[in-house]
Amino acid sequence: MNAPQLLLPPALNPELGPDDPLCALWLAQVSLRLRREVAWCWHQRGVSQPAPGALPAAGDPAQDSLDLLRFRDDKRRFFDADPTARYLDDCLAALAPSPQHSARRGDWAWIAAECRLTPAAQFVLACALAGRADAALGPVCAACLNDASRPWPTFALAQRLWDEPLAIAACADAGHALFRHGLLSLPPGRDALDWHQPLEMPSRVAQALLEPFATFTADDDLPPRREIPPALQPLLARLRCDPPSAMQVLPLQGAHGTDFAAWAQTLAQACGRGLMGVGDGVTAERGLGGIATLAWLQGCDLLLPEHWQERCCAGAADGAWTAPISALPLRWMLPVGEGSAALRGVPPGLLLPAWPVAPLDTPARTAQLVQALATAAPAVRAAGPEAARRFRLAERPLARVAAAACGLGPDAGARELFAVCRAEARLELDGLANAVATRFDLDELVLPANQASQLREIVDAMGALGRVHHDWGTARAWNEGGLSVLFCGPPGTGKTMAAEALAQTLALPMYRIDLSQVVNKYIGETEKNLRRIFDAAETSDCLMFFDEADALFGKRTEVRDAHDRFANIEISYLLERMERFKGLAVLASNRRKDLDEAFTRRLRHIVEFPMPGVPERERLWRQAFPARVDIGSLDCRWLGQQFELAGGHIRSAAFNACLIAAGRAPQAEARVDMVHVLGAVRRELEKMNRVAGREQFGRYAPLLESTP
Structure with a gap:
């Protein structure tokens, strides 16, 4: 006898029809088996002619479970004899799945082959998808389970509907491919699913199964790709030759504000893959699994937000990296700052070599800022190149600066643009330095002619620094270094006042280094504090004032013990960072002879402040x-x-x-x-x-x- 043609839709809701024919077949399996089970429930309750559209009333769930053995043979005979059940059986026989070839990555056949899903596992997956997609399914599930409090598909229901109950039991474990690949999700902290808990499927996964030919991208439009420097081509070649066959974590190492999305898109496209982004509201417990599975289905890499480790995995030894989704062959791109602190908690076996994202150099910053200031006031546009030199901002802060500057009035100029840049730079010195409100001008200083002339030379040098570095070409040899000057002389001769006057004249913020916070008795801590100061001051030009500089820049001594060795290391590190500092560093000392000679060699100016005549x-x-x-x-x-x-x-x-x-x-x-x-x-x-x-x-x- 030939099976009748199936006239029913694949779901209870006739408007639900997935694009994938094999997905529709499995949803139809769920629908037909539910209808057949409802017919049996009516018969079991002694109702031969139920009202049209009515569902069986709920009875005692415990008694229903105890009756499974008593009614086992009756149920088989009912399916063979009842016209409705026999018709549904014929429909199920016509829908028996046959080997299918995938039409494209991410469709049902591809998932079944990639995860090696048995027919029973595919039926469980179809039950979960039906529960997520078909709102009409709930009451029918409750009727079949004889429990009005459970209007959802469960493993218990799947076992009742499927012809091989033992095959369903094999799927109810966290190690099963359905869970390892994120197609189904477990409650937090559980290693197995309760038989009566809902079959949970992430909404993004359900959407991808229903529309496998649609393309799902990141939450935000991705920026244009970047040019990969020649020095990084070998690392790119390795990424191309090593597609993810298991979980991979690729650190993107760059400064705060770097456009990591642009670099992630560049790398993904260069490797022939797509890219999906994780929004800031997503956590390891909420939403991440669905996005990761969707990225795997679509053949995309996944870009995590900045500070992901600190925000989501703080204090955890493994964080999200040992979740069930760790079985996905997926490349995770993780933005991190300098150093390895942000990679704590990531298993070393998952880590790829870090991709260094170089900061924008001055020509690139200038080009980006000048282009973005096209609609700004003329004086603001004219100040764009100088702002790009003085404020070493990354891509995203630079874009915010340009947007704010374009909203300034027509009379705005360099001062307003610099104020916007300085607000964006936000020096965070964590108590190691104190901001100084400048009170004096150079005209208020009472100095001999030679010293007054030297201060004017410093002002002129800072004004010409950008032109000399970038137009004349000294930036390469001097690493775009700023100026370091020494003010020496007896107490009260005007060293601090002169530093304030320089900051006031140059319109630079001034910070006084607090030696009580910087110098630390523990080995290595002084160096760490100095690094934090100079790293924070890298973003914008400022005047860093080191009072009593001989306490920091003293002469290196003969090494007699470990303390001497580390003290010399601190001085050497400080000298090296002073050379690379791009702003104006002013050091004041009453004892010039105590300063290290290697340090005085690096100074652009030494101004002696004598006792006044x-x-x-x-x-x-x-x-x-x-x-x-x-x-x-x-x-x-x-x-x-x-x-x-x-x-x-x-x-x-x-x-x-x-x-x-x-x-x-x-x-x-x-x-x-x-x-x-x-x-x-x-x-x-x-x-x-x-x-x-x-x-x-x-x-x-x-x-x-x-x-x-």
């Missing part, structure tokens, strides 16, 4: 008081001649004089007289352990007799 001290006394303070009665010439004080001490005495004057006449106008200044000078000399005798105050000594 009489003319300079007179100017300092006149400038030390605020403009609103009346100092008409002060003899600044005599003060400059009589007291050999540095500028810092003069400013301190002026401040104390203001406090004395305000305390004695709080309601009077702001006025400072000689008596107030002389009292403050006497206290300043006492602080310096210098004799403050009557003869030092000359003709103004009587003024001190009335003061305490």
Whole structure:
């Protein structure tokens, strides 16, 4: 007898029809077997003519299980004798699966061959797909299971429907190919599926099975591919010759803000593969399995988000890498920073050699920024090349800068563009350095002509640095290095003030290095702190101020023990990083002779700050008081001649004089007289352990007799 032609759709919902014929056949297997089981449930409950469309009422599930043996032979006879059951049996016989060749990667036949799925395993897969895709399936499943609280396909239901129950039992294990390849998912922390738990299939996998000819890409549009440098061609050749036959983890090593997606796309295309991205909201527990299986079905590599290890696998020895999806022959691209800390938790056997993503050089940054500023104000566009030199941003921060700069008004210029760049750079120095609010200009400094000229030369050199490096070609020899200068001289001679004036004139942020946080008694820690400082300062030009620099840049000593050896290593490392620092480094020291000679050789300028002479001290006394303070009665010439004080001490005495004057006449106008200044000078000399005798105050000594 020939089997009748199947007129029923493959699913209970007639609108559901997958593109893959073999997938439709297996869904039809589920639908027909459910219909046949419903017919048996009516017969078992003694109803020969059920109402059209009605389902059997639920009974006692325990009794139903106990009756399986009692009704085994009756059920077989019913299937042979009942017209409806016999018709459904004939339909199932007509749908008996035969060997099928895959039409393309990812279709049902390809999955069955790749995972070596038995007919029973394919039926379990079809049950899970039907439960995910067909909303009408729930009540029918509950009726067949005789349990209204379980309206979903389960292993128990699959075993009841399939003709070989033992073959279904072999699929209910985490080691089965259905779970190892992520086609079905287990509850977290379980190594086997409960017989009555739902057959869970990731929604992305269900979509791929229903539409195997569709292409699923990453969540966001991928950026254009990059040019692969010649030095990395051998590594690319290895990736091409080593397609993933098992799980592979390819670290993409680059700075924060690197366009890892563009490089991942470049590598995937060069290897003849697609690329899928993992969104930031995906975790190892939620969503990752479905995306990984979909990537495997489509022959794509998978790009993880930045900081994946820290965010999803912190504290775990294996993280997501030992999940069932680890059986997938899939290449995972993992963005990491410099060093190997981000790779902790990744089994070494999975790691491929890291792909180094070089930062953008100045010409590339300039080209990208100038192109992106096409719609910005003219002055902003003109400042683009200088911004690209001063702010060494990666691709994505640079794109954000350009977007913000294009939104500035028509009157915006270089200052506004630099402010946007500086906000994007965000120096994170973690307490190792303190930001300094600059207060002075170069015109406020009181210095001899030679020192004032040297400071002007430093300003001019910083302004010409970009042109000399990139137009004249010195960048290659000097590694785009910035300027390192030394300010040396006695305390109070204006070294810190001069550093602030340079930062103010050059419009650079200034950071004072906190030696108490940098220098550490433990071996190697000082070097680590210095590295963090210089790495953070690499993104943008700034002025790094090292006060008491001899504590860091002291002379290397003869090695007598391990401490001497590591101290010399720290100095050598510091010298090397100073040479590569691209901003302005200002070091201040009271003891120039204590500095290492190798360090002074690397300095562009050494500015000696001498004790001020009489003319300079007179100017300092006149400038030390605020403009609103009346100092008409002060003899600044005599003060400059009589007291050999540095500028810092003069400013301190002026401040104390203001406090004395305000305390004695709080309601009077702001006025400072000689008596107030002389009292403050006497206290300043006492602080310096210098004799403050009557003869030092000359003709103004009587003024001190009335003061305490």
